Amino acid sequence: MDILLSAIFSSEEEEQYVLDCMAYLMLLMAAWTFFCLLSTNVPYGRYAMYGHGFPVNxxxxxxxxxxxxxxxxxxxLVWTSAAKTSLLTxxxxxxxxxFHYAQRSLVYPLLIRGGKxxxxxxxxxATLFCLYNGFMQIRYLSHYAQYPADWITRPCFITGSALWFLGLLVNLHSDHILRNLRKPGETGYKIPKGGMFEYVSGANFLGEITExxxxxxxxQSVHxxxxxxxxxxxxxxxxxxxHKWYLAKFEDYPKTRKALIPFLY
Structure with missing residues (x-):
């Protein structure tokens, strides 16, 4: 793979420049997506619109x-000379x-019960995004990200790691609650309860965002x-x-529950 990447990029400086451009392009994609989603929902699950192609299990x-x-x-990591992977940070x-994507791709799908x-x-x-982002994140971290020797003791790393771990726990617990809403043989939607669902409708989303x-x-990178x-x-x-869907469907849906940020939004 080193040979392939060397054939694509004439120098490390050029590759790092391309990785930076990929990050800025993702920010532009985020801005465009934000405005697109103001008037519609991502077509999946209960919002699936099968005019967007044939359904996939x-x-x-x-x-x-x-x-x-x-x-x-x-x-x-395996097939390139990852210069920075010997560094602890x-x-x-x-x-x-x-860890997140091992759980998300290898464990989470096995636990799904039904699912539209x-x-x-x-x-x-989604597949294209994961290809794009997976390459950008790990190529940068394994070859170009440089951190001082004391980085893991700095407030930004300690705070960020704590947020990542907290978000992981919220995400996993919220997924567990959603999987167990229905008893065997039951169908239809129910109001999720427990954990962060007591405060927000999108507890699983809040967990992943926090991660x-x-x-x-x-x-601390643009990527x-x-x-x-x-x-x-x-x-x-x-x-x-x-949140809007729950409020419309269930008359007894908790009115104090917010969409994403407890007590605020």
């Missing part, structure tokens, strides 16, 4: 679309990224910041959509 879609975000980084930040099919267009776009904000705070911003844009839309 939910378990298959989740596994395949998330897998590039795990396999591409692993390939980069880089290892820890890379581990945050890989995903329109092919949503599936394809990637923490990741960005810990790594991780772009990913965090893009995540906020997509998941904010989903949380608001879910």
């Amino acid at each position: 939910a378990k298959f879609a989740w596994c395949v679309q998330e897998l590039p975000a795990f396999l591409v980084p692993v390939g980069l 880089n290892q820890l930040i890379i581990a945050m990224y890989l 099919p995903t329109p092919f267009m949503s599936f394809a776009l 990637w904000v923490g990741f960005a705070v810990a790594s 991780s910041a772009a990913f965090a911003v893009f995540t906020i844009v997509i998941l904010r839309s989903r949380a608001v959509g879910h």
Whole structure:
């Protein structure tokens, strides 16, 4: 893979410039997506519109679309001379990224109970995003990110790591609550209760946003910041959509519950 990348980029300076451009492009994509989603929901799950392509099985879609975000980084780490991966800070930040996507692509799909099919267009776009982001994040962290020796003792790394871990716990617990809403044989939607769902309708989304904000705070790069911003844009839309849907469907839905940020939004 080093030979392939050397054939594409004439120098390390050129490759780092391209990685930076990829991050700024992601920020532009986030801005465009934000305005697009002001008037519609991402077409998946209860909002699926099958004019966006034929439906893809939910378990298959989740596994395949998330897998590039795990396999591409692993390939980069195994088959390239990853200059920075011997450094503890880089290892820890890379581990945050890989742990999330190992769980999301290899474990989460196996735990899905039912799940509505995903329109092919949503599936394809998610797959492309995971390819793009997986390469950008790990190529930068494994080759170009440089941190002082005391970085892991600095407030930004400690705060970011704590946010990442807290977000991971909220995300996993919220997914557990959602999976267990229905008893065997039951169908239909129910009001999620417990954990952060007592405060927001999009508790699972809040957890994932917190993870990637923490990741960005810990790594302090435009690449991780772009990913965090893009995540906020997509998941904010989903949380608001879910909140409005719950309020419309359930007369007894808790009126004090917010969409995404406890007590505020």
